[in-house]
Structure formats: C-alpha cells, structure tokens
Amino acid sequence: MAGNREFVNRRLHSLLGVIPIGLFVTQHLVVNHFVTGGPESFNKAAGFMGNLPFKIILETVLIYLPLLYHAIYGLYIAFTGSSNVNRFGTFRNWMYMLQRITGVLTLIFIAWHVWQTRVAAAFGTEVNFDMMHDILSSPFMFGFYLIGILSAIFHFANGLWSFLVSWGITVSPRSQQITTYVTIGVFVILSLISIQTLIAFIS
Numbered sequence: 001m002a003g004n005r006e007f008v009n010r011r012l013h014s015l016l017g018v019i020p021i022g023l024f025v026t027q028h029l030v031v032n033h034f035v036t037g038g039p040e041s042f043n044k045a046a047g048f049m050g051n052l053p054f055k056i057i058l059e060t061v062l063i064y065l066p067l068l069y070h071a072i073y074g075l076y077i078a079f080t081g082s083s084n085v086n087r088f089g090t091f092r093n094w095m096y097m098l099q100r101i102t103g104v105l106t107l108i109f110i111a112w113h114v115w116q117t118r119v120a121a122a123f124g125t126e127v128n129f130d131m132m133h134d135i136l137s138s139p140f141m142f143g144f145y146l147i148g149i150l151s152a153i154f155h156f157a158n159g160l161w162s163f164l165v166s167w168g169i170t171v172s173p174r175s176q177q178i179t180t181y182v183t184i185g186v187f188v189i190l191s192l193i194s195i196q197t198l199i200a201f202i203s
Contacts, residue, residue: 013073014163016066022156024063026190029149033193035200039129046127067110074103099158102151109148129201136201149194157187 031049035042052058078100116135121127136142161183164170170179 009073010077011166013070013077014159014166016070017074017156017159018163020062021066021070022160025152025156029153029190029193029197032197035129035132036196039133042132043128050121050127071107075107078103095158095161099155099162102155102158105148105151106155109144109151112144113148132201136198142198142202146195146198149198150191153187153190153194157183157190160186 031045032042034045081096081100117127117131120131125131136145161170161176161179164179165176170176
C-alpha cells in the first residue's frame with residue numbers, strides 16, 4: 001500500500017513539474033523577454049498578464065497549489081534520495097544530483113521572487129519595468145536572479161527528461177539519448193532568453 005502511494009506521489013510530482021509548472025515557467029520567461037523591446041513593451045505584456053480575468057483563481061489552482069505540492073514532495077525526494085556520484089560518476093547520476101540541488105535553489109529563489117513581486121503587488125506596488133530595474137540594479141540581486149532563473153530552467157529541462165522516462169514515453173536507450181539532446185537544447189534556449197531579459201532590465 002505504501003509502495004503504491006509513493007508511486008502515485010512520484011508520478012503526480014513529475015506531472016505537475018511539467019504541467020502546469022513547467023509551462024508556466026516557460027510562459028513567464030517569454031513574457032518577461034518583452035523587455036528587450038523597451039520598458040513600454042514589458043509594461044504592456046505584464047499589464048495584460050496582471051489583468052487576466054479570474055487571475056487569483058487561475059494562479060491558485062494552476063500555479064500555487066501545484067507548486068506547493070511539487071516543492072514539498074520534491075524536498076522529501078531531495079533529502080531522502082542518494083545520487084551515488086562518488087561511486088558511479090555517470091552522466092545521469094550527476095543529473096540526478098544537480099536536479100536535487102537546483103530544486104532547492106529554485107524553491108528559495110521563487111519564494112523570494114514572489115515576496116518581492118506578487119506580495120508587494122498585493123499591497124499596492126505596481127509590478128512594472130521600474131520595479132524590476134530597481135531590483136536588478138543591485139549586482140548582488142542580479143547574480144541572485146541569474147542563479148535562481150538558471151536553476152529553475154535546468155530543473156525544468158532535466159525534469160522533462162525524467163518525466164518522459166518515468167511515464168513510459170521514452171523507453172529505448174536511443175529515444176532517451178535523443179531526449180537528452182532535446183532537453184539540453186531547451187535549457188540553452190531558455191537560458192539565453194533569460195540572460196537577454198536580465199541584461200535588458202538594467203541596460
């Protein structure tokens with residue numbers, strides 16, 4: 001019974017990491033990238049997302065609750081699993097370890113980012129270009145955001161590979177190898193988008 005419950009929990013954890021959390025992360029990065037078109041471009045995109053109908057319900061059901069479950073169970077996995085990189089330094093063992101490390105880093109970053117933006121917005125602060133420019137003008141915060149965002153992207157991209165394997169979509173070694181290249185490509189593309197975005201906020 002306990003084994004069945006853990007199986008279901010791990011499958012749900014994996015699914016939520018891709019849908020809806022992974023999709024939201026990708027969408028969020030793309031929307032933020034509008035800043036490369038100038039402050040007004042970003043403000044328009046952010047304003048559109050901020051004024052969606054039923055925003056609170058959508059955020060709670062599609063983001064916060066799935067993220068809360070994924071984070072709590074992810075911490076359980078991170079602190080109970082074993083990577084074996086000291087004995088078996090294979091590529092996948094390193095990916096397993098990095099997945100756990102980036103999961104913790106991402107959780108810390110998201111908690112801080114939500115506090116700086118969503119919580120501030122709830123108290124009347126407008127989430128716009130000026131807010132992000134002021135935050136990222138600090139070299140420390142720029143570095144913190146860079147590490148946090150890259151950790152989130154890696155966690156999503158590598159988690160996508162694990163999702164495809166654990167759900168039986170990529171079974172053969174060949175398909176898993178191809179998926180490795182695809183997910184590396186996802187990491188590189190989203191990372192470049194994010195770095196351009198961060199630079200645009202301070203330039």
